[in-house]
Amino acid sequence: LVVVLLLAGLYIFITSDLHNTPHSTYTGIIYVVLSMVGSAGVPMIQEHCIHTYHASTDDLIYFCYVGSTLVSLALSVANGEFSLGVAFLLQSSSLHTWLIFVCFCSFGFVGSTFSTLITAQYGSLVNGICNTFRQALTISLSYVMFPERNELNLHRVVGAAVFFSGLVVRMAGDSSDAARAL
Secondary structure: OHHHHHHHHHHHHHHHHOOOOOOOOHHHHHHHHHHHHHHHHHHHHHHHHHHHHOOOHHHHHHHHHHHHHHHHHHHHHHHOHHHHHHHHHHHOOOHHHHHHHHHHHHHHHHHHHHHHHHHHHHOHHHHHHHHHHHHHHHHHHHHHHOOOOOOOOHHHHHHHHHHHHHHHHHHHHHHHHHHHHO
């Protein structure tokens, strides 16, 4: 029921403005699929490493960041984007640009740390639910903070309501499972 509600809510939300949205490219679809697989896979791999190898959260975060840094570096060098990024940072002597860069990296690290701690303490399923809720909240806030770029219509409100009802059903199922365990 939860999966059906989440998928139905996302489908309704995404297809609300299909006629005004440019068609997806194959590259974009591949990026989205890879992002979803990575987002789903990392907590499960972390949970496996915690239980199998008794890895600490510091080890998990370190190796996750080293691995992602090396992959990102290789891809950005191969695409020619690395030199463009470095040139932009060096040419922009603005303190504002450097502050945004440092904040982006710092907030990403703090978010990953808490996400890994959730996985270590509660498991990958709870981490997945938290991340899904966080992503849904991010989308919702984008409509509030950037109304000129994002048009909120009834179709999207219904999709969001169906999606959030799936999260509520999932949380209610967790609380009833916990009550039975007591």
